[in-house]
Amino acid sequence: MNPEQAQRNKRLGWILFSVALVFGLGFVAKIALFAH
Amino acid sequence: MDTKSTLWRRAGQFGLAAATSLTATAALAVNDLPGGPAVRQLDFTPAVTKIAENQAWLHYVMLVICSVICVAVFGVMFYSIIKHRKSRGHKPANFHESVAVEIAWTIVPFIIVIGMGAMATKTVVAMKDTTNADLTIKATGYQWKWGYDYLNGEGAGIKFLSTLDTAQRNLSDTGTPAGDNYLLKVDNPLVVPVDRKVRIITTANDVIHAFMVPAFGIKQDAIPGFVRDTWFRAEKTGDFYGQCAELCGKEHAYMPIHVKVLSQADYAVWAEGELKKAAALADDPKKEWQLDALVARGEKVYAANCAACHQATGKGAGPIMPLDGSALVQNTDHNAQIQVLLNGRNAMPAWKQLSDTELAAVITYTKNSWSNKTGQIVQPAEVVAARK
Amino acid sequence: MSAVLDHHGHAHGHDHAHDDHHPHGWRRWVFATNHKDIGTLYLLFAFTMLIVGGILALMIRLELFQPGLQYFNPEVFNSFTTMHGLIMVFGAIMPAFVGFANWMIPLQIGASDMAFARMNNFSFWLMIPAAIMLVASFFMPGGAPAAGWTLYAPLTLQMGPSMDAGIFAMHILGASSIMGSINIVVTILNMRSPGMTLMKMPMFAWTWLITAYLLIAVMPVLAGAITMTLTDRHFGTSFFNPAGGGDPVMYQHVFWFFGHPEVYIMILPAFGIVSHIVPAFARKRLFGYSSMVYATASIAILSFIVWAHHMYTTGMPVTGQLFFMYATMLISVPTGVKVFNWLATMWRGSMTFETPMLWAVGFIFVFTIGGFTGLICSMAPIDINLQDTYYVVAHFHYVLVAGSLFALFAGVYYWGPKWSGVMYSEARGKFHFWGSLITFNVTFFPMHFLGLAGMPRRYADYPMQFADFNALASVGALGFGLMQVYFFLFVVVPMLRGKGEPAPQKPWEGAEGLEWEVPSPAPFHTFEEPPKLNAAANKIIG
Numbered sequence: 001m002n003p004e005q006a007q008r009n010k011r012l013g014w015i016l017f018s019v020a021l022v023f024g025l026g027f028v029a030k031i032a033l034f035a036h
Numbered sequence: 037m038d039t040k041s042t043l044w045r046r047a048g049q050f051g052l053a054a055a056t057s058l059t060a061t062a063a064l065a066v067n068d069l070p071g072g073p074a075v076r077q078l079d080f081t082p083a084v085t086k087i088a089e090n091q092a093w094l095h096y097v098m099l100v101i102c103s104v105i106c107v108a109v110f111g112v113m114f115y116s117i118i119k120h121r122k123s124r125g126h127k128p129a130n131f132h133e134s135v136a137v138e139i140a141w142t143i144v145p146f147i148i149v150i151g152m153g154a155m156a157t158k159t160v161v162a163m164k165d166t167t168n169a170d171l172t173i174k175a176t177g178y179q180w181k182w183g184y185d186y187l188n189g190e191g192a193g194i195k196f197l198s199t200l201d202t203a204q205r206n207l208s209d210t211g212t213p214a215g216d217n218y219l220l221k222v223d224n225p226l227v228v229p230v231d232r233k234v235r236i237i238t239t240a241n242d243v244i245h246a247f248m249v250p251a252f253g254i255k256q257d258a259i260p261g262f263v264r265d266t267w268f269r270a271e272k273t274g275d276f277y278g279q280c281a282e283l284c285g286k287e288h289a290y291m292p293i294h295v296k297v298l299s300q301a302d303y304a305v306w307a308e309g310e311l312k313k314a315a316a317l318a319d320d321p322k323k324e325w326q327l328d329a330l331v332a333r334g335e336k337v338y339a340a341n342c343a344a345c346h347q348a349t350g351k352g353a354g355p356i357m358p359l360d361g362s363a364l365v366q367n368t369d370h371n372a373q374i375q376v377l378l379n380g381r382n383a384m385p386a387w388k389q390l391s392d393t394e395l396a397a398v399i400t401y402t403k404n405s406w407s408n409k410t411g412q413i414v415q416p417a418e419v420v421a422a423r424k
Numbered sequence: 425m426s427a428v429l430d431h432h433g434h435a436h437g438h439d440h441a442h443d444d445h446h447p448h449g450w451r452r453w454v455f456a457t458n459h460k461d462i463g464t465l466y467l468l469f470a471f472t473m474l475i476v477g478g479i480l481a482l483m484i485r486l487e488l489f490q491p492g493l494q495y496f497n498p499e500v501f502n503s504f505t506t507m508h509g510l511i512m513v514f515g516a517i518m519p520a521f522v523g524f525a526n527w528m529i530p531l532q533i534g535a536s537d538m539a540f541a542r543m544n545n546f547s548f549w550l551m552i553p554a555a556i557m558l559v560a561s562f563f564m565p566g567g568a569p570a571a572g573w574t575l576y577a578p579l580t581l582q583m584g585p586s587m588d589a590g591i592f593a594m595h596i597l598g599a600s601s602i603m604g605s606i607n608i609v610v611t612i613l614n615m616r617s618p619g620m621t622l623m624k625m626p627m628f629a630w631t632w633l634i635t636a637y638l639l640i641a642v643m644p645v646l647a648g649a650i651t652m653t654l655t656d657r658h659f660g661t662s663f664f665n666p667a668g669g670g671d672p673v674m675y676q677h678v679f680w681f682f683g684h685p686e687v688y689i690m691i692l693p694a695f696g697i698v699s700h701i702v703p704a705f706a707r708k709r710l711f712g713y714s715s716m717v718y719a720t721a722s723i724a725i726l727s728f729i730v731w732a733h734h735m736y737t738t739g740m741p742v743t744g745q746l747f748f749m750y751a752t753m754l755i756s757v758p759t760g761v762k763v764f765n766w767l768a769t770m771w772r773g774s775m776t777f778e779t780p781m782l783w784a785v786g787f788i789f790v791f792t793i794g795g796f797t798g799l800i801c802s803m804a805p806i807d808i809n810l811q812d813t814y815y816v817v818a819h820f821h822y823v824l825v826a827g828s829l830f831a832l833f834a835g836v837y838y839w840g841p842k843w844s845g846v847m848y849s850e851a852r853g854k855f856h857f858w859g860s861l862i863t864f865n866v867t868f869f870p871m872h873f874l875g876l877a878g879m880p881r882r883y884a885d886y887p888m889q890f891a892d893f894n895a896l897a898s899v900g901a902l903g904f905g906l907m908q909v910y911f912f913l914f915v916v917v918p919m920l921r922g923k924g925e926p927a928p929q930k931p932w933e934g935a936e937g938l939e940w941e942v943p944s945p946a947p948f949h950t951f952e953e954p955p956k957l958n959a960a961a962n963k964i965i966g
Binding site: 068088090091112116127132133137142216217253 | 490491492493494497498499502570571572576578579582666667669670671672673706707708709710711712713714715737738739741742745746749750753754756757758760761763764767768769770771772773774775776777785788789792793796799800803804805806808809811812813873876877878879880881882883884885886887888889890891892893934
């Protein structure tokens with residue numbers, strides 16, 4: 001694939017990773033901070 | 037008869053013989069257990085409460101609706117499989133979408149599902165209504181037995197543990213099961229009166245268990261640190277069985293529930309008998325004790341309640357008073373020491389919740405241990421008087 | 425050379441002109457970045473785990489064949505039920521679908537490979553140490569974890585060191601899944617051939633796109649739940665430990681918030697596979713494509729708000745029970761829509777019933793039954809009686825085995841010729857199908873009765889009245905297991921070895937899709953330049 005394609009892929013990849021991270025950490029933070 | 041039908045006949049005969057021999061050997065071994073599982077049971081256990089009747093009725097309705105839909109859907113499918121085959125010369129049609137049809141087969145199931153939900157709602161609400169119970173019993177799940185505490189209503193104060201019969205547990209280990217109530221027999225069944233609303237409060241001592249009685253249509257998780265409840269009103273007398281329904285460790289399969297439903301008269305007799313038995317086992321505060329026996333008893337009470345602060349040596353530590361050599365302890369005026377124990381003093385808490393016998397015993401123990409050799413004895417009756 | 429295994433008999437001159445420098449031997453597999461090779465690795469791994477999980481199932485059914493303990497003590501038995509579940513869910517079903525995704529998505533969208541080829545390699549190889557740790561946990565002091573695959577607290581706090589190994593393994597598997605899902609989403613969103621809009625994309629790609637989003641959302645939640653279990657066990661926290669003020673029910677909420685979308689993760693790709701096979705063998709376009717896409721998306725979204733139907737007996741307030749009951753029942757609507765659309769695809773088609781179609785139709789039949797028992801379970805008043813009994817075991821095996829696994833088999837027979845270059849034996853395929861269908865039903869249908877009668881799950885021994893149906897289930901299980909051994913020896917091995925009739929480029933007359941525009945076996949590199957597509961984006965022009 002060409003470099004531009006690879007760039008676009010990497011950007012979307014990081015976005016999705018951040019979504020997963022926020023979801024997971026957010027869940028734990030909600031529990032830890034608000035004791036459910 | 038041509039070969040094909042002969043073969044089918046033979047296959048049928050073989051199948052029948054095999055099935056009969058299987059069922060025959062199995063059927064000899066066990067019978068239905070009334071109030072418990074039946075051999076080759078196909079349906080819910082027969083209902084003994086209105087709630088369980090509702091649940092069974094709901095299930096029948098669901099079965100009928102689902103069967104009708106299945107017959108319709110699979111009917112269409114099998115018709116299509118037979119008729120729309122290439123080998124039959126059927127040529128493929130061209131259609132591949134239809135908004136009208138999509139809407140139709142979204143709306144109709146949606147309405148059916150709403151109907152089902154509406155049907156179930158009343159029962160859900162009824163199952164949750166534990167108010168105005170005639171009798172309240174706490175069921176505590178332990179690894180691996182149940183503990184029952186009668187909290188409120190006729191029989192309040194009765195408490196006992198209910199454990200699987202040891203002989204049956206051994207039969208399991210040796211791989212030699214036997215009995216219509218195999219793995220369902222306990223030493224002390226839960227006893228309740230018929231036609232009374234019984235509220236079961238569930239909790240647990242260690243891990244999550246679950247209290248289940250199929251004939252009543254109840255199941256409630258027993259969660260450590262938490263209190264949940266369910267209720268039932270049994271409409272028939274008899275014996276009814278359930279098992280623990282939440283994985284709780286290695287003996288999960290070995291903590292059954294046996295509920296004995298008695299007529300109200302029989303229940304009253306049972307409850308009274310149990311309360312009398314419990315009272316008899318309890319200490320009699322009018323008893324006159326001998327010194328040695330009371331000191332021995334007191335040593336146990338001391339170890340369980342006092343040694344943590346006052347030490348086994350009686351020497352205390354820091355702000356905690358030593359009892360060994362204490363003037364209060366050696367004093368012939370018993371009442372002063374009794375009052376300290378009943379009401380507490382400074383950092384020492386009150387111990388009035390201990391029984392009269394326990395208090396008398398521990399005080400006598402302190403008066404006759406370590407270097408305190410007073411020879412004094414404090415009888416439970418003195419503690420009774422001091423409480424007034 | 426064959427895209428599956430390296431046949432030393434074939435001359436390397438068969439390779440296409442582009443790239444002859446890819447590695448051979450063990451390096452080809454350890455350093456694989458090719459989506460076809462990685463797909464093969466996933467599928468072989470998943471099949472191995474299927475056998476391991478299957479052996480555990482047979483051990484369970486062996487003990488349950490008769491009442492009384494004959495072979496195993498209850499703790500060991502519980503470790504079997506636990507590990508059977510964990511291995512099948514995380515080691516067999518999920519990796520198998522990922523294997524299909526790797527093989528088919530780039531081919532179907534006309535991409536040269538996955539978006540992140542090297543991360544793809546890492547995703548696969550991470551699973552090997554995780555699987556080894558999972559299986560090795562049987563040999564740790566105290567044996568494998570015995571708390572059920574759902575790993576409820578506070579029972580997990582009592583387990584031995586194998587619990588920690590299990591948690592570690594699940595973290596690794598979760599990381600592998602998340603990376604794989606990111607890979608799939610980016611590939612599908614960024615690398616479709618020009619002209620292939622999302623609404624012209626094959627259904628299998630759609631179902632995986634949606635599944636990948638579900639995975640990205642919920643795998644971190646599972647990671648949270650098992651991490652909190654780990655800290656409760658060793659680092660003095662009390663998330664779930666009631667003695668410290670913790671809440672065991674909260675574990676269930678967190679776990680099932682993952683767990684319910686998880687079961688849809690395991691079925692949506694199956695729906696995708698079936699949506700390819702039925703049109704191919706009916707020689708008729710899939711009915712209601714957009715409807716199918718919306719239905720899949722609805723199922724995925726709804727799957728986030730139904731989790732507590734696994735928790736009806738925990739003591740939640742009545743409004744909670746009602747809400748989750750209504751929401752769960754709603755999911756049957758889009759699911760029904762999908763079944764109707766498949767039927768409408770078959771209707772007035774011109775059907776033939778080669779093995780892939782048998783599996784697909786078998787799927788529709790048996791999955792629908794499983795769906796109905798799910799609907800029955802969703803009714804809270806009924807579920808109070810069925811929760812934690814064999815009725816639930818019957819339900820989820822109907823949808824996971826007769827659902828997911830049957831769809832996987834369908835896909836193997838359907839796309840196998842493309843992967844391996846050879847046709848399977850149709851007689852053997854049919855034997856595998858009918859044998860599996862019959863033994864499956866013999867095994868799991870009686871479990872509905874056991875559940876209605878009140879036999880709880882995860883029981884090593886049971887009251888004797890349950891004996892007959894247990895014996896029947898055990899006999900069926902043995903048969904089902906033997907069928908899969910047959911499948912391996914007489915279908916999979918010949919395919920791997922390249923033994924069989926050479927497969928044409930498009931073995932199935934009615935099949936559509938870009939994967940059929942490349943030779944069988946598919947060359948090592950395909951679509952290195954994006955192909956020019958027709959208006960419907962399902963054929964190459966020029």
